[in-house]
Amino acid sequence: MNKITCLLFAALLLHSNCSKSSTKGDPPGPVTKPAVSFTTQDAATAYASFNQYFYSTADKLYYSNTEKKGIGAIWTQAIYWDMAMNVYKRTKDPADLQRINDIYQGAYNRYDKYNWNNTKEWFIYDDIMWWVISLARAHQLTGNKTWLDLSISGFKRVWDGSFDPEKGGMFWDFNHSGKNACINFPTVIAAMTLYKITGEAAYLQKAKDVYNWGVNNLYDPNTGRVADNNVNGHKGWSDYTYNQGTFIGAAVMLYRETGTTAYLDQANLAAVYTQKTMSDVNGILPAEGDWNEQGVLKAIFGQYIMTLINDAGQTQFLPWIQKNINAAWGNRDVTRGLTYRNYKVPCVTGTLQSYEASSAVYMMQICPPAN
Secondary structure (H helix, E strand, C coil), rough: CCCCCCCCCCCCCCCCCCCCCCCCCCCCCCCCCCCCCCHHHHHHHHHHHHHHHHHECCCCCEEEECCCCEEEHHHHHHHHHHHHHHHHHHHHHHHHHHHHHHHHHHHHHHCCHCCCEEEEEEECCCHHHHHHHHHHHHHHHHHHHHHHHHHHHHHHHHHHHHHHHCCCCCCCCCCCCCEEEEHHHHHHHHHHHHHHHHHHHHHHHHHHHHHHHHHHHCCCCCCCCEEEEECEEEEEEECHHHHHHHHHHHHHHHHHHCCHHHHHHHHHHHHHHHHHHHHCCCCCCCCCCCCHHHHHHHHHHHHHHHHHHHHHCCHHHHHHHHHHHHHHHHEEECCEEEECCCCCCCCCCCCHHHHHHHHHHHHHHHHHCCC
């Protein structure tokens, strides 16, 4: 994901497990606070606060933390762009549409005009694929053909360099060290999104092929657990919410298109694993992201668990997500209006990363309040 935070190890590539050492940490807790039930107005307030403390009006992108000394990692900007789109879908406010256009321009200016062949800016395949997905979604929302063209060309760039035509699956890095969930299941999502836009059957076939490889090589059919990576046939069983999420999203999109119930069954099993095994006894999602980019992972999970709830009618998971949002919002830094990666403890009051502040805010934009 990030040149500083991700290292390639010779024996085993653990994509999501790479992180910068930290002297940070959660404040003492958990602390019992009065129960809250977030509202639509809270969602708007949380997003406004997130932008106040993290959005650079000059760069039209997001800072890495509240010190505002550097722009956040390239792939996380695509997730923040997704959040802006979700906000606009909710509000239909012209100012929120302008932010969508502004973030596109900020990335255009910073990342060599979306030149996918610039291997200094785009140094890993999944960094490109997150933007491919976001560009396709932005086209669906606005009809901007330039964004669709960039999504298509980005998908081709990744497919041509990453797909393994002999053994199947997608390589995460340019050196083809391993095949990771973070590239395989987002590729399915991108292919299905482009299929819905273009109607080109090749995208649907690619989605099916990569998904099937992922089920056989990055998934436990007995538990719903999604492996982080597969290096030379060896699965790296590290649990991360975004891997569970993109697997769920990919499965739901294939289910919606084909009507094959096996896809829905797999999505549900992955959701149950996240809820019952990865979360604590009260169903609160794992903290993830002790001063590194993993803080954004639950935002991605939120996008796709809501896809399962909304697009596949699996509303049994809705109270669980609402409970997590309420926990995070109840533990917010009231002075700044910022939420934290660990929903069970009060938000830190000092320097805070945009990554670790993003996930609850993101979920608030797409999850309806309980009341």
